[in-house]
Amino acid sequence: MPIDVPKIDQLYQILPDEPLLMMGAGPVPIPEAVAAANGIVINHLGEVMARVIDQVKRMARYIFQTQSEWIVGVAGPGSAAMEMAVANLVWPGTRVLSICNGFFSNRLAEMAMRAGAEVEQLKIADGISTDPKQVAEILARFKPEVLTIVQGETSNTTHNHALDEIAAVAREHDCLVIVDAVCTLSTMPLKMDEWGVDAVITGGQKGLSSIPGVSLVAFSDAAWKRVNARTEPMRHWTLDASLATKFWHQASYHYTAPVSGLLALHEAMRLVCEETLEQRYIRHQHCSLALQAGIEALGLNLYVQPPARLNSVLGIALPKTLQPAEVCQHISHNYRVEIASSFGPHIVRIGQMGEQCRVHNLFRTLHAFGSTFKDLGVKVDVPASMAALENRLQDLKATQP
Secondary structure (H helix, E strand, C coil): CCCCCCCCCCHHHHCCCCCCEECCCCCCCCCHHHHHHCCCCCCCCCHHHHHHHHHHHHHHHHHHCCCCCCEEEEECCHHHHHHHHHHHHCCCCCEEEEEECCHHHHHHHHHHHHCCCEEEEEECCCCCCCCHHHHHHHHHHHCCCEEEEECEECCCCEECCCHHHHHHHHHHCCCEEEEECCCCECCECCCHHHHCCCEEEEECCCCCCCCCCEEEEEECHHHHHHHHHCCCCCCCCCCCHHHHHHHHHHCCCCCCCCHHHHHHHHHHHHHHHHHCHHHHHHHHHHHHHHHHHHHHHHCCCECCCCCCECCCEEEEECCCCCCHHHHHHHHHHHHCEECECCCCCCEEEEECCHHHCCHHHHHHHHHHHHHHHHHCCCCCCHHHHHHHHHHHHHHHHHHCC
16 A cells, blocks of 8 residues: 655744744754854865865864864764764773762763673762862772763753863773763864863864764874774774774864864864964853853742852753753743753753844843743842843953953
């Protein structure tokens, strides 16, 4: 019996009449130059693409703050980059210490287990940063070859602010360090070489303000030496970092590259370099701190206390009378602003990454956020919150050189 032609709605019939302001935990709004590049298709091989990739690698060395040549990409989400880093550095019998602050750091541990590693997990309570002394004790006892950690745990908005100290103690024990920096790269300092990090993972759709689906991994020389020295066959063909060098370093064929996504990523990274990391860090910190002041002036509590609070994704504790999905649905339907629910904690999350950190986005988001709570029967002070946001922005602006 033949299959009938399905009735399909056009995209304009599915998408909202007014685009949502994307202020969740990612993806984030993209600049015009990135959107324009994403509409271009060229040959995935040849001189033009080789020049694009060469510039992407050069920009990546600046953004990752590394001299390493071993930067490769993957057609896939940040999780594909995570798996590329783990699967190339871990094989059956490898001892791995996974620092688990929440959903995404747990994912790194699971990937290591699936690669056959002997994994010890250091479980950290929500909202608490990892203590380097605790890590040092496990390193001395367990003697892992690889350590996995997130710089920012997006799921519960925790910042592992002692990452540099953790990497330093790992280096003392000849342990390679894999860092998930999907929400933090270019939003806050991460100095790969200076801190002694061996693999840094990022996706395009958060801090870099590009599109989802194209991700990067930067390997240190020490990590690449381990990749080349492995005797256990790499079980992932697409994620084989050695094979990836065919495209990323030899301008030849590995698989058909995500051309439009790479062009979009090029433009996103170009804008980061144009702004400079120093100015970008300042912009992100100022916007996030100002928004935090506005949220607290509403009468609401931020979920994580400083210094463990992640500035690039903010968690706001909810009254027991409200559910995260209820808040997210209301602000989306009534104010055309999208924020994120949670991966466990009774919170909602507001992103402060890339294009989210623009003053006009802060005012619109905070007003919509406060109005949502008022609509849902929670007493908040919206005028005080808007004033606090403005005052904090002005105070921080005055401190800039």
